Amino acid sequence: ISKLNDISWNRNNSNERTHSVAKKKENELGVFDLMGNVYEWCHDWYGYDYYSLKKKVDPKGPKSGKYRVTRGGGVEQ
Template identity: 55%
Template sequence: MMNSTEQVSPAKFKRGYLAFQKHEPREAMYKTALFLIECFWRKPRDMAGNVWEWCADWYDKDYYGSAPSRNPTGPSSGGGRVLRGGSWYNFARSIRCANRYGYLPSRRYCSIGFRCARDSK
C-alpha cells in the first residue's frame, strides 16, 4: 500500500552530500530528490545501507573460521559487539548484510542504529 499524500525529502546537504569534517574529500554519491513514502510493504526493501545495525553477538574477526554453519551466535564474550550491514556513509561495495564490524557497545555514531525484530510465532 502506498500513501500518496505524505512525502519526504532528503535533508539539505551542503554540496549535495553530508560532510562530517570541514574539508570532507568524499564526492557526493547520492542525488537529492523527493520520494513518496511507501508504507506497509509485505516484503521489506532497501534493508542495507541505512545504518550499521547492532547485533547481540560479541565480535571476533576470526569467529566464522570455526563457527557452526547453522545459527552461529558468536563467541561467549568479547570487547566489542557486532555491527552489521554498512551505512549510508559507506561506499556501495561495503553495503551488504554480510558485512561485519566490531564496536564498543558504549560508543555511538550517527551511522549506527538498530532494528526492532520479533519471532514470527
C-alpha cells in the first residue's frame, strides 16, 4: 500500500479531491499518473460484454442504454 501511495492518489491519501498531475513519484517505467486521481465519465453506454467483443481497438458498444460508463485510473482501496 505504501508504494501505491507513493505513485498514485487514492482513497488513503487524496482527501477525496483531485490533484495536479506529476505531483507523485514516477512508476518503474518512468511514467506519471497511470493510476489514481480520477475516473472519466464517458459518453459510451454500458454493455456487459463490452470487453469480450472481437474488435480490440475502439470496440463499438451499445447504441443506447440506461447507464453510461466510467473509464480511467481511479484507485479505491
